[in-house]
Amino acid sequence: MKKKGIRAILERRKRKAFDHKDEVMIGKIVGVHGIKGEVKIKPESDIFEKQMEALDLIPVYRGTKREELCVEKLKPYKNLYIVKFKEINDRGEAEERVGGELWIDKNKQVELGEGEFYFSDLIGSKVFTDDGKEVGILKEILEQPAGHIFEVEKSDGSKILIPFISQFVKDVDIENKRIVVSLIEGME
Incomplete structure (x- = not known):
């Protein structure tokens, strides 16, 4: 296997795998919870729960991977949310998703009330x-x-x-x- 120079590694890190110009980040997976595949998500929106409930599939990006996950259960936990996705069934699978970012299309954003904004x-x-x-x-x-x-x-x-x-x-x-x-x- 060919060794990569530090310059090549740094250049690769600068490039983004995905273009999010028509999307907005609503949360980030920051940890796991328990052994049944639940993840801890730090919300990037005050209406995170409304956003999650309004969507059937949530796009999750991690590095160069993109997958769409279906929310099975969602509950607030301190300043985070504990989320169980149908596709994640054990702690190991959940740990693989840590660092993943939840992005949604701007046109799928929940309508805001008077005086609310993103x-x-x-x-x-x-x-x-x-x-x-x-x-x-x-x-x-x-x-x-x-x-x-x-x-x-x-x-x-x-x-x-x-x-x-x-x-x-x-x-x-x-x-x-x-x-x-x-x-x-x-x-x-």
Whole structure:
């Protein structure tokens, strides 16, 4: 067998096996639970349970593999979900799926209610202070144990972190990709 150079390995890792431009990630398999093939899934959506119940088959991607799995049982567990897929019947099969990501087509997303939105819709929004001064562009939403944090890139390339709570985030306008925040001294 031919040995691969470190450069070739790193280049291969940079390439994505799948193009997810028309999909949204709703969760990630982070562990196993018990011996009957149940997995622990970290949700990437506040409406994860609704999404899972609305679909017959869930696409799961891991590395260069893609498979569609059918949900047999779903239950909340702390800040995760325990899910039993019909196709996974023992702990060994479940362990093979750890690291797998659950992606769905954007057109299969559950309809949202008034004032609800997907985090993916916020990325790229312009962020302004409540007095109209531009702060920057929302680049990422970080998930922390205490809540979500907006990572906003300022025009000079520096970053500012803003907790996604009503004390700081005053208005979210998805249609115009505009977010209004109230900053306290020291945040900028």
